[in-house]
Structures are given as structure tokens and as C-alpha cells.
Amino acid sequence: MEIENRITSAVVRGIQNLYGQEIAPETVQLQKTKKEFTGHLTIVVFPFLKISHKKPEETAQDLGDFLKKEIPDVVADFNAVKGFLNLIISSQSWISLLNDIHHNDKFGLTEATDKSPLVMIEYSSPNTNKPLHLGHVRNNLLGWALANIMAANGNRVVKTNIVNDRGIHICKSMLAWLKYGNGATPESTGIKGDHLIGDYYVAFDKHYKEQIKELTDSGMSEEEAKNEAPLIKEAREMLVKWENNDPEVRALWRKMNDWVYAGFDETYKALGVSFDKIYYESETYIEGKKAVQEGLEKGLFYRKEDGSVWADLTSEGLDEKLLLRSDGTSVYMTQDIGTAKLRFRDYPINKMIYVVGNEQNYHFQVLSILLDRLGFEWGKDLVHFSYGMVELPNGKMKSREGTVVDADDLIAEMINNAKRMSEDKINKLTDLSEEEANEIARIVGLGALKYFILKVDARKNMLFNPAESIDFNGNTGPFIQYTYARIRSILRKAQESGLCVPETLSVHTALNEKEIALIQKISEFTDVVKQAGNDYNPSCIANYCYELVKEYNQFYHDFSILHEADNDKKIFRLALSAEISKVIRTGMGLLGIEVPERM
């Protein structure tokens, strides 16, 4: 950065000096030199041709000569290829860059202050009638990573969750439990609470379908049968009772939801995610109704003859949107408005980010407009962090068809895989206790899962193949973790043999190209974190970590560190390795992925 700034300002001076024209620093295109060419940084001179009135090669040559004279301590040499001016940066510059990074404990991170923007991130948002599945896993991992990334870019962050704990689907589970449950509890069955409730949700559907079939067999139309089946009627009655605060229904509802929450907590804990504040729709939907009512009074919305309330969005190029049903009950949108109201009351939010799947793009487009009309400051530029679906090889996940990948099963399977891998390993570390080995398997298994999901551009749909499971080689979490563990091992050994790295390095021998490439790669971390924050894009951090590790592995293979004869060189390489491990730990940490000290 220091290097790039000095070059950029020198180029501005150079253009002024050579061609007598002032240019803005932004017009200087400084990029990393491609591998096939000699050099470290490249200036693209095409934009200057109109000023120089010379050929690309000559312009590049002029500028190169100038830079070499102007900042000789930075630009050691250069070469010009077509319109590209490739600069060779001095070893001394690289070493002082490495020193800067070493002295900066928070390298790559920008700390928040009291005045930093307050960003609220909503993610997870489960229903309480079934356990979490792979789609939720993607949501949770993205939400958690995004929260870390926003914090790393100097924002104050509040992580929040809105739990959909009310509605007909909950009543279905409750009803099935009453009818077929025989008083089963998580304790009596040993089944995790959310799974237990999920089982009754499935049971409801099974019996409901049977009833529909009986009715259609006796001549009823399918449409009618769906509405007339005794089970669905009972469920609806139960919902009405719930809305009317029927004590028995409410008590059962509370009991069953508590089972589910206990189950969710386990899954969240396993995934390593948490929340600062949890909202429940059973508490926010009434606020939503009130807000709509107020909007109606202010003339923002209108009422139709049947009593339903609507917002007219045709001026924004959208349709009309329902806010309250004709029977006065709330819809999804109403609840989101209510939740927004409560949140704004609780926190002075500057920005709101919703981590929700892309099937709800339209919903959030509308929500943004509605919140803005209702006077929420952050309504207009709320961010819908819209991620793609997770698909399976045979298509979408469908809970009805039993093609969901359950979150708990998946986590357990990944940890098992990791354990098997470490048992197969040739150089198995035998001095590890059972407990330590298990902990490593947990870190590695989860690392594989998290990295697999986070390395993909969030917007895109992604494919998950459970049969092949997840690879531990190539561009994977364990690959990065393994490299980290190896570096840590080297640093431990160095320390044991009494080698210590000085606070400030000064190496007199010239650095080789791979060493320079590694320093350069480390220095890019700052930009990557900024980019991730600007684009709301965790995947670029994942891919950066992989590139860094890949480059280090090649270095590791070609050069020795502890066995290096030149002592200066040895110390330098240890320092380099230490900074790399620091960046890996920070980068993976932003993604919510732990790195093991050994594996």
C-alpha cells in the first residue's frame, strides 16, 4: 500500500513532468504483474497515450525512466511490453512492507469507533416446525461471515434473528403431536427437540394426505378435499384459538417451541454462530398491524371494499401489494414491517442487512419502498443479501419428498469424515489424546463444510453432492488448515531451538521471486477485506486464502526454512511464515472457520 501510493504519486508527477499535464491519481492503473512477465507491479499506460502522443512502448519507456530516477528506493528496475510498464520493486521495499505488517496486530482490519455506522444483520430466520437443513446452513454461514466482514471494515454490528414461531405450520405439528404423540418428549425419546417436532410435522402431512385421498376417492374434487379434510380444519381452529390467546393452546405452543429452541441452539453452537438479539414473529406481527393501520390513516395505503389493505406501488414500477387480509390477519410483509419497527426502537440503526434467499428478491424490493414511505431512515437503502439456493444432484431440496440434507446429520458426517482421514494419515501424530484428536476432527470437518459453502459466490445457486461428500484436497478448508498447522509446527520448532525473529527485520541478501510474491500476496489482504465489505462478498476472502496457501505450499516445497544455511535468510523465512499464518488465521476467522495448531 505504501509502495503503491508512492508509485502512483510518482506517476502523476511523471506525467506532469514529461507531458505537462495534470492527471488524477485514480487514472493510474496499478496492478499485479502477470506471472509470465518479469516484474511485480504493472502500470497500464494506454490511458496516457492521448496525453503523450507517442506509441505505447515509448510512453512506457519514458515513464519507467522517470520512475527509476524519481523513486530509486522503490523502483529498482523496469521493462516495457506494449502498453504495459512492468516495475521491479526493490527487496528493501518488500522487507519494510513485511515489517509494517508484522507491527500491525490488526492487519487488514479496521476497528470500529463510537461514531462508526451501526449495521444490523438479520440471518438464519428459521421456522419452528422443522429442524435446520442445508439451505439454513448456507444462510447461517453467510450471515455470520458477513457480520465479521462488516465489523472488520469498521462498522458496529448487531447480529439478529427473526424466528417464525407462529402460524398454521406450527399448529400442524402441535396437532399431530396431540393425536399421535402419546406424550413423547425429547427426554422420553432421546430425540433432539427440533427433530421431534419436525417428525410430527411430517406425520401431519402423511395423515392429511390420507384424508385427502379418502375424500377424493368418495368423489370430492382435490381442491375441495384439501380444504375439507378434518385435520386441516382442526389446525385452522387451533390457529384461531392461538390468536385468541387460548391458555391450553398457548401452553402447548410454548412447550413445543422451547423444545425446538433447545434443538436449534445445539445446531447454532455446532456451526459456531450466535446472535445479539432475537426477535419472534409472535411478538412483532401485532406491531406490523399497527404500523399498517397508521399508514392507512396517513393515506399511504388504501382499503378495498372487502376490507383488505393494500399499498399502491405502481409509481415505482411495481404492482399493488397486500398488507392485511380481508379478515384483518397479517401477511409476511406486515410482520417484516413490525419487526423493522421494533428494531428501530431498540437500536439506532444506520443500515439493515437481510440475509435471505433470492426467491424473496421481490419481497425485499417492496419492503424497502414501504419502510421508506413509513419513514424509516434506513428503509431506502436496506440491503437484501440475496443468496442462491443449494441444489442437490437430482434437483432442489424438498422437505415433502424427503430430499433435504439435514444440518445436524451433515455436520456429524463431516466430522466423521475428518476423523477417518486423520486415521488414514501416514504420519499420524500419536502423541495426541483422544480428546485432542476429536477436537481436531471437529475443526477440520466443520472447516470443510464451511469453506465449501463460503467459497462460492453467494448470489449463485450452488450444487451439493452428498454422495461424493466433500473433498479434503484441492481448494478446500482442510487444505488451508493443513498448511496453517504445518507453519505453526515450524514456528514451534524454531522457538524450541532458540531461534527468534527480531521485531524489525533487516535482510541484506536479495529476496527471490517466490519470497517477494508471498509478501505481495500478504499485502493484498487489506484490499480483499475491503472488497468483501463493499461487495458483501465472503467468497473473495475464501479464494484469497486459497491462493495464499497454494503459493506458500509451492514455496515450502522448493525452499527449506529451518534447514536454510544462511541465518539471515532463515530468520526472514520464519518471519514470512509467521505473517502468512497470521493472515490465514485472520482471513479464515472472518469466514468463521477455525484453524488448528496441529492436524
Next chain:
RNA sequence: GCCCCUGUAGUUCAAUGGAUAGAACUACGGUUUCCUAAACCGUCAAUCCGGGUUCGAUUCCCGGCGGGGGUACCA
């Protein structure tokens, strides 16, 4: 119908408008007297089609074609 997203090796993923489009998996072949071989190296292989913008397009714009999602009383 209308709106939004998306299209890159056999597969899964990369590439602020820059140089000869990178990896990984799979297949085949190679590398351990050496700091952790969960590593490293090699071979084969791709920008859906047609226009436009410019010094230069996988990227931006327009038009097709393919895939996914949404589309008003589900959440």
C-alpha cells in the same frame, strides 16, 4: 405474459474493462536421505449464439437461446 438472477474445461468453482481465461476434482504419468505427502510437479480440456461500445470485452450495452426464481389474501 411480465419482472429479477444466471450461462466459463467432462464436473465444481475463479478472473476491479487489460497481456497467452486461472484453479480444483476426475483420468493418466512423475516427485519422499529434507522443516507434517491432507503436499508438490506434468499431460488432456472451456468463455451459449449474434450484434454494438474501444486501443482492448468472460466482464459493459442491445437482441436471441438455455437454466433458476418471483408474480398480490403462503411464509
